[in-house]
Amino acid sequence: MAGFIGLDVGGTYLKGARIADSGEIEARLHEPIVREHPEDLLAQFEQAVTTLRGAVPLRAVGIGLPGIVDHARERLRGAPNLPALAALQERDLGAEVAKRVGRPAFIENDANAAGMAEAWRGAGQGAESIVFLTLGTGVGGAVILRERLWTGRSGYAGEMGHVQLDPEGDLCGCGVRGCLETVVGNGGWVRRAERKLQSRASILAGQALEPASIVAAAREGDPVAIEVVDETTRALGQALGGLINILNPERAVIGGGVAAAGPFLLDRIVRDTKGRCWPQAFGDCSFRLAALGGDAGVVGAARVAMAGVEGRLRA
Amino acid sequence: MAGFIGLDVGGTYLKGARIADSGEIEARLHEPIVREHPEDLLAQFEQAVTTLRGAVPLRAVGIGLPGIVDHARERLRGAPNLPALAALQERDLGAEVAKRVGRPAFIENDANAAGMAEAWRGAGQGAESIVFLTLGTGVGGAVILRERLWTGRSGYAGEMGHVQLDPEGDLCGCGVRGCLETVVGNGGWVRRAERKLQSRASILAGQALEPASIVAAAREGDPVAIEVVDETTRALGQALGGLINILNPERAVIGGGVAAAGPFLLDRIVRDTKGRCWPQAFGDCSFRLAALGGDAGVVGAARVAMAGVEGRLRA
Numbered sequence: 001m002a003g004f005i006g007l008d009v010g011g012t013y014l015k016g017a018r019i020a021d022s023g024e025i026e027a028r029l030h031e032p033i034v035r036e037h038p039e040d041l042l043a044q045f046e047q048a049v050t051t052l053r054g055a056v057p058l059r060a061v062g063i064g065l066p067g068i069v070d071h072a073r074e075r076l077r078g079a080p081n082l083p084a085l086a087a088l089q090e091r092d093l094g095a096e097v098a099k100r101v102g103r104p105a106f107i108e109n110d111a112n113a114a115g116m117a118e119a120w121r122g123a124g125q126g127a128e129s130i131v132f133l134t135l136g137t138g139v140g141g142a143v144i145l146r147e148r149l150w151t152g153r154s155g156y157a158g159e160m161g162h163v164q165l166d167p168e169g170d171l172c173g174c175g176v177r178g179c180l181e182t183v184v185g186n187g188g189w190v191r192r193a194e195r196k197l198q199s200r201a202s203i204l205a206g207q208a209l210e211p212a213s214i215v216a217a218a219r220e221g222d223p224v225a226i227e228v229v230d231e232t233t234r235a236l237g238q239a240l241g242g243l244i245n246i247l248n249p250e251r252a253v254i255g256g257g258v259a260a261a262g263p264f265l266l267d268r269i270v271r272d273t274k275g276r277c278w279p280q281a282f283g284d285c286s287f288r289l290a291a292l293g294g295d296a297g298v299v300g301a302a303r304v305a306m307a308g309v310e311g312r313l314r315a
Numbered sequence: 316m317a318g319f320i321g322l323d324v325g326g327t328y329l330k331g332a333r334i335a336d337s338g339e340i341e342a343r344l345h346e347p348i349v350r351e352h353p354e355d356l357l358a359q360f361e362q363a364v365t366t367l368r369g370a371v372p373l374r375a376v377g378i379g380l381p382g383i384v385d386h387a388r389e390r391l392r393g394a395p396n397l398p399a400l401a402a403l404q405e406r407d408l409g410a411e412v413a414k415r416v417g418r419p420a421f422i423e424n425d426a427n428a429a430g431m432a433e434a435w436r437g438a439g440q441g442a443e444s445i446v447f448l449t450l451g452t453g454v455g456g457a458v459i460l461r462e463r464l465w466t467g468r469s470g471y472a473g474e475m476g477h478v479q480l481d482p483e484g485d486l487c488g489c490g491v492r493g494c495l496e497t498v499v500g501n502g503g504w505v506r507r508a509e510r511k512l513q514s515r516a517s518i519l520a521g522q523a524l525e526p527a528s529i530v531a532a533a534r535e536g537d538p539v540a541i542e543v544v545d546e547t548t549r550a551l552g553q554a555l556g557g558l559i560n561i562l563n564p565e566r567a568v569i570g571g572g573v574a575a576a577g578p579f580l581l582d583r584i585v586r587d588t589k590g591r592c593w594p595q596a597f598g599d600c601s602f603r604l605a606a607l608g609g610d611a612g613v614v615g616a617a618r619v620a621m622a623g624v625e626g627r628l629r630a
Contacts, residue, residue: 068595077595129468143561145630150460152563153444156596163557164591167549176556176591234482241491242478242557246458248467276479276491280383280392281471315460315630 002057005049006301008064008110009033011081014044017298018052021306023121025295027052034084041084046100061097061105062305064113064297070155071314076107077155106308110297111140112149112158114290116307117300118253119144123288127251131243133160133236134290135211135256139181143247148307148315161185165238183235186257189214189228196224215261233268240269241276248281255290262289317372320364321616323379323425324348326396329359332613333367336621338436340610342367349399356399361415376412376420377620379428379612385470386629391422392470421623425612426455427464427473429605431622432615433568434459438603442566446558448475448551449605450526450571454496458562463622463630476500480553498550501572504529504543511539530576548583555584555602556591563596570605577604 003026008015016029029048034041049061065085067078074092076085088096097105108116115132118124124132130144139161143150151157161181162174169178170191182188190209197205202224204217217225240252252273258265270287292299307313318341323330331344344363349356364376380400382393389407391400403411412420423431430439430447439445439459447457454476458465466472476496477489484493485506497503505524512520517539519532532540555567567588573580585602607614622628 068593145460145465150562152596153565154563154595154599156560156593156599157563159560159563159593159596162560162593164553167553167591174593238479238482243561245471245474245477246558246561247465248469248472248474250468276482278383278471278474278477278489280469281467281474284469284471 002059003053004059004302004305005052005061006064006113006298006303006305007045007048007061008113008297008301009066009082009085011066014048015298016048016052017295017302018054018056019299019302023299025299026056027054028298033082035082036084038084038087041088042096042100045097049097049101058101058103060103060305060309061101062113062301062303062308063093063097063105063107064110064301064304065093065107066110068155068159069107069109069112069151071151072154074107104305104309106304106313108149108301108304109140109155109158112142112151113300113304114140114255114292114296115142115144115158115253115300116149116303117292117296118255118290119147120303121299122291122296123253124251127249127286129247129249130251130253131160131240131247131249132158132253132255133239135184135254135258137186139185139256145315148312150315160239160243163239163242165235180235180239184232186211189232192231193224193228196227200224211258212260215258215265219264229265229268233265233272236269237272237274237276240273241282244273244277244281244285249285252285252287253290254287255296259289259293317374318368319374319617319620320367320376321379321428321613321618321620322360322363322376323428323612323616324381324397324400326381329363330613331363331367332610332617333369333371334614334617338614340614341371342369343613348397350397351399353399353402356403357411357415360412364412364416373416373418375418375620375624376416377428377616377618377623378408378412378420378422379425379616379619380408380422381425383470383474384422384424384427384466386466387469389422419620419624421619421628423464423616423619423628424455424470424473427457427466428615428619429455429570429607429611430457430459430473430568430615431464431618432607432611433570433605434462435618436614437606437611438568439566442564442601444562444564445566445568446475446555446562446564447473447568447570448554450499450569450573452501454500454571460630463627465630475554475558478554478557480550495550495554499547501526504547507546508539508543511542515539526573527575530573530580534579544580544583548580548587551584552587552589552591555588556597559588559592559596559600564600567600567602568605569602570611574604574608580604
């Protein structure tokens with residue numbers, strides 16, 4: 001049986017896996033990424049593929065990238081925090097990797113890849129249309145319609161993290177004031193907790209502030225932490241309500257580090273989405289936390305390769 | 316050459332047209348709609364088709380309806396302000412009309428139909444993906460991807476008029492507080508103008524308040540009217556910015572009565588969308604006012620019939 005290789009490019013690490021048609025992970029790789037020199041980064045991709053493919057026939061390679069992938073031009077866009085990758089923006093990265101490894105190669109935005117992974121083997125299984133949000137330092141997303149990515153005219157589709165919720169809110173690096181990421185990205189949780197801690201007592205005082213510690217404090221009933229969580233889930237509810245009215249999807253999947261908070265968070269997100277869209281459309285959408293955790297990136301990149309060679313990657 | 320018939324069902328009038336493959340309108344009908352009795356309404360549809368088809372071979376009939384059309388069940392949903400139609404919600408309206416006229420018949424939400432009309436013969440021509448908003452008493456919309464409607468799991472897709480912009484805003488009949496319609500629907504323009512007129516002088520004082528008179532006063536430099544227009548275009552900018560980040564469409568089309576305001580309004584909408592989405596995605600989207608005016612409903616219903624018989628109505 002032939003395998004697919006998925007590479008997940010982060011700002012610090014390169015992760016990779018060889019994945020069977022069934023979705024099973026057969027080999028893994030995890031190493032510091034080449035940060036400075038574009039040719040060295042390409043060589044690292046090639047070496048990773050060589051290491052992972054072993055003696056198994058390879059069908060294709062997929063690469064998830066921390067930036068926008070413009071499929072009209074097969075170029076990476078945006079300025080990811082990785083100089084070696086930024087230097088490759090004027091080149092057809094898929095074609096370069098394909099030439100080096102002798103097999104087809106496909107590039108995709110990392111959140112889109114993670115969404116494809118969840119649709120295939122995770123929390124999106126069985127749903128025909130999915131909106132996917134992944135929460136972390138940044139907030140990414142994917143729109144999947146009939147099992148294919150909708151990437152739009154130039155690859156920006158699915159950038160739900162940067163939908164404006166509050167015109168008076170904090171300014172985001174994306175240029176939009178009060179976008180979803182400013183509220184529900186890690187920085188948003190921390191900023192709001194810090195502001196509240198200046199004038200209020202909380203078990204969070206003196207703790208390292210991050211979504212996980214804030215959720216833990218909220219679970220213990222800390223009022224400041226509960227407020228931060230509520231502000232987060234209300235913003236997610238507003239964004240998801242909008243997505244439900246615009247796309248009427250069958251499934252909404254929330255991923256990223258906060259997915260570890262489990263039903264404590266998901267129940268609040270569902271509560272805060274209700275009343276922010278048509279009741280029937282709300283009722284027709286089921287809500288799930290992402291199921292693949294840290295594997296979503298590599299599994300999704302492999303899925304991108306699989307869908308790519310089969311000509312059914314994009315709607 | 317065979318024709319298609321489009322019927323546009325409103326709360327007061329039934330409009331209809333026979334339309335050639337080319338899009339040309341060959342016959343028209345405009346009459347008061349049957350409001351009370353469902354069987355009489357079905358008979359009116361049948362009679363309208365008989366009147367419009369004349370001696371021309373008829374290929375199919377499309378009907379635009381003021382409600383949500385759930386294609387999974389082929390049922391009308393929502394509670395339109397038309398008792399005769401509301402009474403037909405448990406029946407397969409397309410099949411009923413098809414049986415009566417002896418040709419295939421397709422039902423669709425009226426805003427979706429109007430969007431299809433603009434995509435085919437109007438302001439959406441040449442664009443592969445379109446977001447369409449139509450502004451009036453209500454605010455409807457359509458999402459068109461690769462020339463097909465995306466209607467979602469149960470027909471609610473494209474309900475951009477009810478996306479929440481301001482959680483503290485006015486409560487809409489849809490159940491959402493501060494949705495787009497509460498700001499940019501006709502009632503939103505009028506409510507805000509009335510509030511301002513309680514304490515401020517304006518050439519609007521004593522005038523019949525409606526979007527057209529408010530736009531006219533704004534053109535003359537009236538500060539109150541300009542504020543109402545600015546609030547409207549900022550809300551549209553927020554909604555369109557979100558749509559651009561979510562769908563990255565090639566074209567945004569604004570229709571409904573206010574389209575008559577021309578570049579005066581469109582330029583402000585474009586100005587207020589800029590800065591509310593990724594600059595590149597903004598630049599990849601062109602903005603147009605709807606071009607078909609009052610014909611969009613019947614032309615769109617005919618287009619729905621045409622796409623329906625060709626099996627390419629929905630994405």
